Amino acid sequence: MDYFAYGVRGFVIAVFLIAVAGKVGGTGAFSAFVDSLRPLAVVPESAVRAVGLAVVAVEGAICLALAWPYAPATRAGLAAATALLAVFAVVIARSVSKGTPVLCRCFGRSTAPLGRVHVVRNGLLASVAGAGTAAVAAGPAGGSHVGTAAVAWCAGVIVGGVVTVLEDLVSLFRPAVPSFPTE
Template sequence: MPYVTIACQALLAGVFVVAVAGKVRGRAAFGEYVASIAALGFVPWARPVAGALVAAEILVAVSLATPAGLGAALLLLAVLTTGIVLGVRRGRRVPCRCFGAAAAPLGPTHVVRNLVLAGVACAGLAARVLGGSAAAADPAGVAVALAAAAAGVLVVVRLDDLVSLFKAS
């Protein structure tokens, strides 16, 4: 089971790295992210909240080099999901800036995405408890786990585009 843990860690780390890159790729991108936080209702604290969330994403991505990072990812996903749910319940039509510039407003798709990612963290934790260490992992198995994680990152990051393909026009 070390391959499940490895795949879960790599998928979550990849998602958080892409999320950070999308938000800090330039002054305008970070400004758009701050504006989206403000539009969710965190107006007086938008810049510090945005900065803290980016810092937390960086810390979680780095911590995912160890299995302990799965718990940190689960906690951060709970915070992010709560923010999305509160914003949606307040009727805020805020563009998802989770991975940088996007036109799709935050909504149920983003909540489900985060819940699935939380499930990935839980699966990684469970596999860690049940399955031993990655020290005994075969390099070929690790390569397959990393390839699966990369495919998962691609799906998560491009989820808005995938959903729009299947929506009735």
């Protein structure tokens, strides 16, 4: 496996591990996530909770597959990540095009509405996971130095972590809207 693939594995694990933790890691977090799925109207109301459970389970399974040092598991995990992220992008694009206001609970904590930036983010994440899948499928192209593989992995984890808080970081640089007292 090449160093790029190690970096992508770390990246995708960080993104999905943070997503899972945000969706189940606090009182009411999972319920808030499930409630954010309802306005998307992609499944019948009776199936929304099951879909929420399935999303969390698949995200967790992707993390496990990518943590396992076995190329077929890595390939399957990256392919699943690519597919899941592409589905997210399509569902969000559909919601945005309809003008349906939906809170982004992608990583569990945000109260920002889903928008085009989320479509682009998920499309780019799917592209990275897809490129990682291709790199693993191409077979070993180097990557036998343990230290360099560890650096690639850690760099991927750091970048993945930054991606999950990018929305918060961008909001720090938006101009503040002055609030004036009302009479």
